[in-house]
Amino acid sequence: MNVIETREIIYEYPDGTKALENVNFKAEDGKIVALLGPNGAGKSTLFLHFNGILRPTSGEVVVNGHPVSYNKKDLMKLRQNVGIVFQNPDDQLFAPTVMEDVAFGPMNMGLSRDEVEKRVKDALKRVGMEGFEKKPPHHLSGGQKKRVAIAGILAMDPKIMVLDEPTSGLDPKGASQIMRLLYDLNEDGMTIIISTHDVDLVPLYASTVYIISHGNIIKEGNPQTVFSDVETIRTANLRLPRIAHLMEILNKEDHVSFGKPYPLTIGEARRKILEEVED
Numbered sequence: 001m002n003v004i005e006t007r008e009i010i011y012e013y014p015d016g017t018k019a020l021e022n023v024n025f026k027a028e029d030g031k032i033v034a035l036l037g038p039n040g041a042g043k044s045t046l047f048l049h050f051n052g053i054l055r056p057t058s059g060e061v062v063v064n065g066h067p068v069s070y071n072k073k074d075l076m077k078l079r080q081n082v083g084i085v086f087q088n089p090d091d092q093l094f095a096p097t098v099m100e101d102v103a104f105g106p107m108n109m110g111l112s113r114d115e116v117e118k119r120v121k122d123a124l125k126r127v128g129m130e131g132f133e134k135k136p137p138h139h140l141s142g143g144q145k146k147r148v149a150i151a152g153i154l155a156m157d158p159k160i161m162v163l164d165e166p167t168s169g170l171d172p173k174g175a176s177q178i179m180r181l182l183y184d185l186n187e188d189g190m191t192i193i194i195s196t197h198d199v200d201l202v203p204l205y206a207s208t209v210y211i212i213s214h215g216n217i218i219k220e221g222n223p224q225t226v227f228s229d230v231e232t233i234r235t236a237n238l239r240l241p242r243i244a245h246l247m248e249i250l251n252k253e254d255h256v257s258f259g260k261p262y263p264l265t266i267g268e269a270r271r272k273i274l275e276e277v278e279d
């Protein structure tokens, strides 16, 4: 079942910019779906449709089989179900302290004080931000803000979590840690949708990949299928994962082949190289 589906959505900003041309996007229940695309492609615009912040100029957004209803009460319910972590944490964090910020969502859900406290503590721990409870968010570093913003959505325990560039601004360890957290949440049944430029991380985690360019989805499939279409990847100003790029160079320049499709991860490449060496 698709928990989120957009049907032929077109979105035009008030100034006339056509940011989405005709987008059909689906996220299946329990999957990790990645949306890749260059700057200005329409990733953030598309994501803001998933919980009704933006309303399509035409077409429809369907969540759990129901077209989104834009009255206030239904939108509130929708937003407990679909949590969105914005690309820029400054658009999200607003409370005087980290603790109050993370507590805001669960408190609005009418949970008990104890439950809210438990969730805040757990969420901050999972993003590696324990001990920052009393700090004002504007005194945090960029990466720390990002983690707190993720914790704020996490604390609401949504069924579907949408993260706009969750690893941008994080150091390598922080990025892996957040991806690992998303992986664990997904194992526990949460559907995860992320946008990213980080093509090295995508094949490790995502089961479905979409490529968006100039407001159009130009490719979709599993990572192996999508990254085999090198031409489309480059047309969209994206690149292959480093490992696949190395395999491509070895193949084309040095006529050393480890077979196609090119391995996308260190693990796969290692296996293929060892197979060759041992022959």
Ligand SMILES: Nc1ncnc2c1ncn2[C@@H]1O[C@H](COP(=O)(O)OP(=O)(O)OP(=O)(O)O)[C@@H](O)[C@H]1O
Pocket (backbone or CB within 6 Å): 013, 014, 015, 017, 018, 019, 037, 038, 039, 040, 041, 042, 043, 044, 045, 046, 087
């Ligand atoms: N509030 C706005 N008003 C008018 N045009 C906008 C607005 N927000 C975004 N756009 C335009 O819509 C298009 C899509 O922007 P969007 O932010 O969705 O891209 P993106 O894929 O998220 O890019 P990035 O990788 O830089 O985050 C761009 O051409 C952008 O200039």
Ligand SMILES: [Mg+2]
Pocket (backbone or CB within 6 Å): 043, 044, 045, 087, 164
């Ligand atoms: Mg964006």
